[in-house]
Every structure is written in C-alpha cells, then in structure tokens.
Amino acid sequence: MKPTIAILGRPNVGKSTLFNRLVGRKIALVDDQPGVTRDRREGEGQIGDLHFRVFDTAGLDDARRGSLEQRMSAQAEAAVAEADLVFFVIDARAGVTPTDEQFAQRIRRMGKPVALVANKAEGRAAEAGLAEAFALGFGAPLAVSAEHGEGLDQLYDVIAPLVGEAPDAEEDAAESEEDDEAYRKRPLRLAIIGQPNAGKSTLVNTLLGEERMLTGPEAGITRDAIATDWNWQGRPIKLWDTAGIRRKSKVTGKIEKLAVSDALRAIRFADCVIVLIDASMKIERQDLALADLVAREGRAVVLALSKWDAVEEKQKTLAEVNSDLEDVLPEIRGVPVVTLSAKQEKGLDKLMNAVFATVEKWNARIPTSQVNRWLEGALARNPPPAPSGRRIKIRYATQASTRPPTFAIFGNQLSKLPESYTRYLMNGLRQDFDLGGVPIRFSLRGGRNPFDREKRR
DSSP states (O other): OOOEEEEEOSTTSSHHHHHHHHHTSOOSOOOSSTTOOOSOEEEEEEETTEEEEEEEOOOOOOOOTTSHHHHHHHHHHHHHHHOSEEEEEEETTTOOOHHHHHHHHHHHHTTOOEEEEEESOOSGGGHHHHHHGGGGSSSSOEEOBTTTTBSHHHHHHHHHHHHOSOOOHHHHHHHHHHHHHHHHTOOEEEEEEESTTSSHHHHHHHHHTSOOSOOOSSTTOOOSOEEEEEEETTEEEEEEEOOOOOOGGGOOSHHHHHHHHHHHHHHHHOSEEEEEEETTSOOOHHHHHHHHHHHHTTOEEEEEEEOGGGOSOHHHHHHHHHHHHHHHOGGGTTOOEEEOBTTTTBSHHHHHHHHHHHHHHHTOOOOHHHHHHHHHHHHHHSOOOOGGGOOOEEEEEEEEETTTTEEEEEEESGGGOOHHHHHHHHHHHHHHTTOTTOOOEEEEEESSOTTOHHHHO
16 A cells, blocks of 8 residues: 655645645745635645655644635645644745744644655755754755755655565566556546536545535635546546536636646647536536537547536526536537536536446547448438539548547548538538537548558559
8 A cells, every 4th residue: 555645734834835846846836925725635746755645734824714715725634634744834934934934743643654845945044944944853854845856855855765665576567567457447537617606626525425526615625626536437537526616717816727728738638528517506507618628639528417406497507507518518519418516415426427338439449341331321311512613522531540530531622621511521420320429520531442452443
C-alpha cells in the first residue's frame, strides 16, 4: 500500500504549490489570493523512487457550524483521517503567526505523525522564520521552496520509512504485469459539468455514497476539477466534479477564470460528459451551449435534469428541453435526457445506464461493407448537388477511427459539398446505426476508392 500524506496549513502558505510539485503537474489552482482551495484534492505523488498518495486541503478553520468555511475544514479533517503523515506547512518568510499556533494545537490533537514544512525558505528572508518554527513543538522544520523545487530531499527522508522495503525482482515483475492489465482496462473517464449551483457536487457525493465534495446553497463553491476513483456495479470510473461554467461574458475575476479553465481541461480528458441542468429553474440556452461545447470536443454527451423532485410541470419541461435540443444541437441529435434527484437518490441507475450506453456508441466500429451499403441508399434517396453544373461524386466511405466515430469519405469536388448535405449524411448515420448523443466527424478525401483494385490497375 502506498503511504498517504495530507497537506495542512493556514491559507496562502503554498500548500497547493507544494501539492503540484509533489504530483509533478500543475493540477491544483494556485493564486496569491488566500483561500483558493476548497475541496480536498487527491493526487499520486513522487519524489525519486518513492510513490505515495497526497491530499491538498483548504486547511482547518474554527468557523460557525454549517458555514462554507466549516465544511471546508471538515474536508481537511477527512483527509487527515486517511493520512499516514501530515505535512504542516508554514510560510518561512512570514514566520510563525498566531493562526499557525492554533493550527499546531489542532493538528497535535489529531494524533497523526507530523512533519513541519517551512515553505518559501529560499533566501535570507526566511532565516528568522525557520528559527521561530522550533517553538511549534514539531522538531526541526524542513526548509523547502515548493515554487523552486528546493528541499525535496528532506521530504524524501521523512516519507521513505513509510514506504518500507523495496520489493524484489519477482514482485516487481508481478506489479508490472498488473500495471499493464490495468492499462488495458483503464477506468471510464466521466466528467460532470453545468452552470453554478446545478447540483454537480451533490450528485457526485450521492454517487460516491459520501460527502466527498463541498455542497451548499452558495453558488460557485467548487473551484478545482476534482477527480475521484470510483466503481459503479464493478466497472471502474474516474469521476470529475468541476466548477460551474457561466457564459464567457459573465466570468469575472482571476479565480473563476482559472476554475473554468480547469473544468474545460476535465472535458478534454473525459470519455463521456454529463451536462447537468437545474430543472427547477428556467432552462437557459447556456445549458445547451455546454452540451454543444462537449460535442465539439468530440466527447460522448448525456444530458441530466437535476432537482427533478422540485419540478411541477414535468411533461412540459421535458417537451421544452427536447424542442430546444432540436434547435440548438442538431449535430448530436438523439442525446439521452435523464431526469434525477440526487438528494432523493432517484434516477441514478438511469443516468449511469445512459452513460455506458452512450460510451458504447462512442466506441462503436461499423464494418466498411455496412457503411457503403448505407451510403448507396443515402445517395440514391438524395443525390449530392451539382455546383456550376458539375455533380459532386461520392464514391466510397469507411470508418477511419472511433472515439468519436470518424468516417473517411472519398470522391470528387468534396470541398464544395454543402454543410446541409454533410449534415444529411451525419444524421443518416446517426439514425441508421444508433449513434444518438455521439458527435460524428467526417474526413473528406479526394480521389478514387483506395480499396478498389480493378480501378487501381
């Protein structure tokens, strides 16, 4: 088992910068503004040959019960409960503050092994703070600079005893085989996006069966795109909760821009994206524009109407959504629409069944013979146009790749093929081969059928 480390400390001491340094990627949002991190974020850390799990947290706070700050603090305590070691981070340049002393008392009561990490220790400005750190009672501080990668050797020495003895060659080979097998069966990558306060974190918590994400009536609580490993009926999934995405003109402030950027990155890494819409409010075109964004990224799409228990005119609402889909998203016609109530745990089975069904279509491969029989019928029903009196000729088609389904079409003058005719072919493929909710792409190529041997002689 890999050891687990929780990073704690007051705001703006560089916890997320240290987390990014340990995992080797800039995946936690970082800014000079204190309090950027809210949910706890988990990553796979590495220093040299040491591998470990690491949690970035918002830190601890004596806030009133039920407040956002108190819920953030509860997330930090949950991370500590799982940890084998706590990195208590202070700002070496600022020295020990009264808040640091309060944190030290709370951390000491948790009964976990603690390593005092004095961050921002580069330069002479940190010398006084390093001397003060002894007073916290955790022994000599580990002087590091997460920003510049200095002092990691000291962290290595602290973590190494938790890892234990290195496995022998036979165990290494077995572990390598397990890694290869795990790679072949990698988890489904599933992201949940939507506007602020659509219920994304509540849905994630209900699916996971624990209060993994901060929730509440305040819009925009989630900032980082948080990935969690999970299983649904035995099928491994990497599940992303993301920050709310508003219309671009309404996005204000650096933190919100960073959060939206992180959410967009999660979409690009996902196989399937659930676009969550608050059905208790008037459904906006922005909700459907998010689904269009997912389709343009080539991901499988599932539309989920949350808070369905609060909707009074259910049939009318569904009809409006389906009508809007026809107007706004004709290129992914047939996208599944699922109603659910995360708080009442209703509709979750339908949602996940829709996800797996859509991903199966996203991975579908259609034999070339079937594609060309379909193409012959489509061309006979509606021949291509004849711009400037010369008819466009489509001779052959084959599926070039999956995820999303991509078809190569061969013929003459294909650069003049109108968008309306391309859409006609896409809709025909989608309907006849049951590819609803999946973006389809075409690669138009000139020349003869490359598989026709007679014509190549």
